Amino acid sequence: MVMSTTSTVSRIIFNFNGKCNMNCPYCYIPFRQADGSLELWKNIIVRCKQWKPKMIVFGGGDPFMFQGFRDLLRFSHDEEIFIHVDTNALALHPRDVQLIIDSVDQIGLPFDGTETSHAAMRKHPKHFAVVRKWLEELLNKGVRVKVNTVVSALNKDTLFELAEFLQGYPISQWCLYQFWPLEAGLQNEAVFRISDDEYLAVAQLIAKKYSFTKIDIATVASRLSSHFFVSSTGVAYTEDINNVSDYIFLGSIFDDDILTKWQKYGNDSIAAARANFRMNVEQ
Numbered sequence: 485m486v487m488s489t490t491s492t493v494s495r496i497i498f499n500f501n502g503k504c505n506m507n508c509p510y511c512y513i514p515f516r517q518a519d520g521s522l523e524l525w526k527n528i529i530v531r532c533k534q535w536k537p538k539m540i541v542f543g544g545g546d547p548f549m550f551q552g553f554r555d556l557l558r559f560s561h562d563e564e565i566f567i568h569v570d571t572n573a574l575a576l577h578p579r580d581v582q583l584i585i586d587s588v589d590q591i592g593l594p595f596d597g598t599e600t601s602h603a604a605m606r607k608h609p610k611h612f613a614v615v616r617k618w619l620e621e622l623l624n625k626g627v628r629v630k631v632n633t634v635v636s637a638l639n640k641d642t643l644f645e646l647a648e649f650l651q652g653y654p655i656s657q658w659c660l661y662q663f664w665p666l667e668a669g670l671q672n673e674a675v676f677r678i679s680d681d682e683y684l685a686v687a688q689l690i691a692k693k694y695s696f697t698k699i700d701i702a703t704v705a706s707r708l709s710s711h712f713f714v715s716s717t718g719v720a721y722t723e724d725i726n727n728v729s730d731y732i733f734l735g736s737i738f739d740d741d742i743l744t745k746w747q748k749y750g751n752d753s754i755a756a757a758r759a760n761f762r763m764n765v766e767q
C-alpha cells in the first residue's frame with residue numbers, strides 16, 4: 485500500500501460518470517453514477533479549492549455534452565489553479581472558443597493513430613476528422629492544446645504515421661498512455677492489451693525520433709495511484725494498487741476523512757509530479 489504524507493490533493497480529476505456521447509471500447513471510466521447537477525458540481529469545485537490543488541482536470545464522459553458545464557467552467561476559473569479539459573470535441577460549439585480562451589489553461593484532444601486506426605480504436609468512422617477540425621480551430625485561436633493517445637496492440641504500428649501528422653501542429657504536449665484495462669477496457673482487454681515491453685519499445689522510439697513537442701511516456705505503472713478522481717455526483721475514487729484493473733471508492737468528497745483516505749490509497753507526490761509535467765513546470 486502506498487502512503488503519502490501530504491494533506492492536499494495536487495491534481496483533481498473531475499469526471500462526468502453518468503454517460504458519454506461516445507462508446508469507446510477501451511474506456512476506463514466507471515459509468516455507474518448519475519450526471520449530478522450544476523449546483524452540486526459547483527459545490528464539488530468549492531470543496532476542491534479548499535485544498536489548493538495545482539490543477540483541476542475535467543474529463544469524460546465528454547464535459548461539453550452537459551450544458552451546465554459551461555457555467556461550471558466560468559465558476560471554476562482561478563488564477564491560482566491550472567484548469568485542463570479533456571474533450572472528444574463532439575459537443576464543442578464555435579461559441580465555446582471564447583469561453584475556452586477565458587477560462588481554460590489547456591485543452592486535451594484525442595488522436596488514437598491514423599484516421600483508420602483511430603476509427604477502429606473508437607468505433608467511430610468520422611471522429612478523427614472532427615478532432616482534426618477542432619485541433620486546427622483551437623490552435624489558430626491561440627489555445628494551448630495537448631494531444632492524448634491511448635497506445636494499444638491495435639494501434640501501436642500506426643503511431644509513427646500519427647507523429648508525422650502531429651508534427652505539423654504546435655501542440656503543447658503529446659501524451660502516450662499505455663492502455664489500462666479498467667471498466668470497458670477490461671472487458672475488451674484481449675483486443676487492446678499491450679505489454680510494458682511492447683509499449684516502451686514504440687513510445688521510447690517515438691520520443692527519440694521526434695522533438696516537435698514534449699512527449700509523455702506514460703506506462704500504467706508510472707500513473708498508478710496518482711489519480712484523485714471525483715465523479716459528477718461527488719464520489720472520490722482512485723485505482724486499486726493491489727488490483728490495477730479495479731478502483732477503490734474512497735467516499736464522498738465532502739466527508740471529513742476524505743484526505744486521510746487519499747493519503748492511505750493514493751500517492752500525492754506522483755500526482756504533483758504529473759501536474760507539474762502537464763503545466764510544463766520544470767522539476
Ligand code: SF4
Pocket residue numbers: 504505506507508510511512513543544545546572
Ligand atoms: S474514452 Fe472518453 S470519449 Fe470514449 S467513451 Fe470514454 S469518456 Fe467517452
